[in-house]
Amino acid sequence: MEYIYYPGCSLESAGKPYDESLRAVFRALDIGLRGLEDWNCCGATMYMSVDEALSMAISARNLALAEQAGFRDLIAPCSACYTVLLKTNRFLRESPELRAKVDHLLGQVGLKYGLSVNVRHPLDVLVNDVGIEAIAAAAKRSLEGVDFAPYYGCQIVRPERGFDDREFPTTMDTLFQRLGARAAYFPLKTRCCGGMLMTTFPDVCLQLVKDLLECAVENGAQCIITTCPLCQVNLEAYQKRVNKRFGKSYQIPVMYFTQMLGVALGCSEKELGLQRNLIPWKAPTSVLAA
Amino acid sequence: MASANISPIKFHAPVPGTLPAPERELRRRFLEEAEVVPGGDRISQCLQCGTCTGSCPVSYAMDISPRMVIALFRAGQIEEILRSRTIWICASCYMCTTRCPQSIKITDLLYALKRTAIDAGLYPERFPVYLLSKIFARLVARYGRNQEMLLLLFYYLRRNPLGLLRLMPLGLAMLRKGRIAILPKKIKGAAAIHKIVQASKELELPREKGAVPYAEDMVGYRAVG
Numbered sequence: 001m002e003y004i005y006y007p008g009c010s011l012e013s014a015g016k017p018y019d020e021s022l023r024a025v026f027r028a029l030d031i032g033l034r035g036l037e038d039w040n041c042c043g044a045t046m047y048m049s050v051d052e053a054l055s056m057a058i059s060a061r062n063l064a065l066a067e068q069a070g071f072r073d074l075i076a077p078c079s080a081c082y083t084v085l086l087k088t089n090r091f092l093r094e095s096p097e098l099r100a101k102v103d104h105l106l107g108q109v110g111l112k113y114g115l116s117v118n119v120r121h122p123l124d125v126l127v128n129d130v131g132i133e134a135i136a137a138a139a140k141r142s143l144e145g146v147d148f149a150p151y152y153g154c155q156i157v158r159p160e161r162g163f164d165d166r167e168f169p170t171t172m173d174t175l176f177q178r179l180g181a182r183a184a185y186f187p188l189k190t191r192c193c194g195g196m197l198m199t200t201f202p203d204v205c206l207q208l209v210k211d212l213l214e215c216a217v218e219n220g221a222q223c224i225i226t227t228c229p230l231c232q233v234n235l236e237a238y239q240k241r242v243n244k245r246f247g248k249s250y251q252i253p254v255m256y257f258t259q260m261l262g263v264a265l266g267c268s269e270k271e272l273g274l275q276r277n278l279i280p281w282k283a284p285t286s287v288l289a290a
Numbered sequence: 291m292a293s294a295n296i297s298p299i300k301f302h303a304p305v306p307g308t309l310p311a312p313e314r315e316l317r318r319r320f321l322e323e324a325e326v327v328p329g330g331d332r333i334s335q336c337l338q339c340g341t342c343t344g345s346c347p348v349s350y351a352m353d354i355s356p357r358m359v360i361a362l363f364r365a366g367q368i369e370e371i372l373r374s375r376t377i378w379i380c381a382s383c384y385m386c387t388t389r390c391p392q393s394i395k396i397t398d399l400l401y402a403l404k405r406t407a408i409d410a411g412l413y414p415e416r417f418p419v420y421l422l423s424k425i426f427a428r429l430v431a432r433y434g435r436n437q438e439m440l441l442l443l444f445y446y447l448r449r450n451p452l453g454l455l456r457l458m459p460l461g462l463a464m465l466r467k468g469r470i471a472i473l474p475k476k477i478k479g480a481a482a483i484h485k486i487v488q489a490s491k492e493l494e495l496p497r498e499k500g501a502v503p504y505a506e507d508m509v510g511y512r513a514v515g
Contacts, residue, residue: 009435009436009437009438010436010438012435012471012475013438013439013469013470013471014438014464014469014470015469016468016469017469038434038477038478038479039435039477040430040434040435040477040479040483041430041434041435041436043430044426044436051405051490052323052326052327052401052405053326053490053493054486054487054490057486057490058430058483058486061479061482061483061486083384090328091327091328094328094329095326095328097326098326098328101493104489104493105486105489105490105493106486108485108486108489109479109482109485109486111482154381154382154383154384154385155382155383155384158383158384158385158387158388159384159387159388159395159397166388167385167388190385191347191383192347192348192381192383192385194347194348194381195381195382195383196381196422197348197379197381199418199422199442199445200378200418200419200422201351201378201379201418203351204348204351204379205381207350207351208347208348237460237463237464240460275467276467276468276469277467278463278464278467
């Protein structure tokens, strides 16, 4: 089993620990992961707000390169990349005019995209291709004693129905519970963190982040586990500002799901980039003992 | 009947009587943008149930609710939508699109409205969302990938240099953790990206920019920061 890997821009900077832990997890499970050569930005949601045909062509270049390399399944860990690449596939299928424009634009640089690449999220691949039981069999540590808030964010489950429910997904809950952790009651699991509003309208965004942190902490979570680099930064790096604004004292670690999975699979702290998290996660003694 | 030659595609939303010329032009531009969205014409199927507004996590900060956006479109008041804060506050979480009982792609239509507003110059000077996406697009056109640090740096320098100072402690912390890439990385295919961008400009028909004066306080941007 081999997949082609599209990290996306975030995973080269703020989301570096996501990249490191994802590779570590795939290594530990012995799944092939080939990096896509010379990939470019997916266009992200804001590129889309400028010119639709152009942003589709930019993101389709990646899909065309993956197709050329002979792969059917492309892994996109960043929620924004994932949703944009999926949307590109869907719009190109549904709109002949858009497809003609994009074909023309890609043709200018000698590329052609035949719509044969599936865009997959690593959570989907791990749970549905590899399987929870296979992961549990490979686990070296039990996650007993870990109380987590499963935070999916918006764009890996919406707008179209993908690998899980659009409002109440359970993939991550099931995975980590099987490994011994306890999922806290967290009804805001697909509520938006505000995304780039943290830069453009910070006041609006801080309120959303506060709601999420409050929900996790009030319900007894010891950490938040997320699948998106933007959610991770908003929830972790802006906790101090939320505390100041709303008179709170939150200090809850926010981890990538691949980091927690890597802990169960016995990867080292360094392999998982855990030392890069701003709010350190201290493994419960029950996890370390195992 | 004015409505017959306004719409280049067959939308069945009622257009009241005769619209003033600027409104007619904005409507034409919006419908062109909406046409790109597969199923964009479902906007005419809106029931005004308000599920979108009730589901939206940021409707609390909007001046016009998502439901009202469609109502105003029907009433021939596109200019009012384009001047609102609403289209820029949408964070693209797609909850409205997911829940809409009429399968209207509200998020994508809001993108179409953003593009229309940008095209018509209907936003305040140094407007945050437009500024950010413009810098973003330039960085991608130049390097092939987004450069987080440069994006934030240019954005804050243009928009709010003091905000940069406030961001410093966080920036330093991220730097210490190795989570900021300082040197921009250019991909081999950067020339190809540039070519695609140039070619896309030739696809678009040149259009006169209709600048319309903007009163920032009118919709209370300051109130939401």
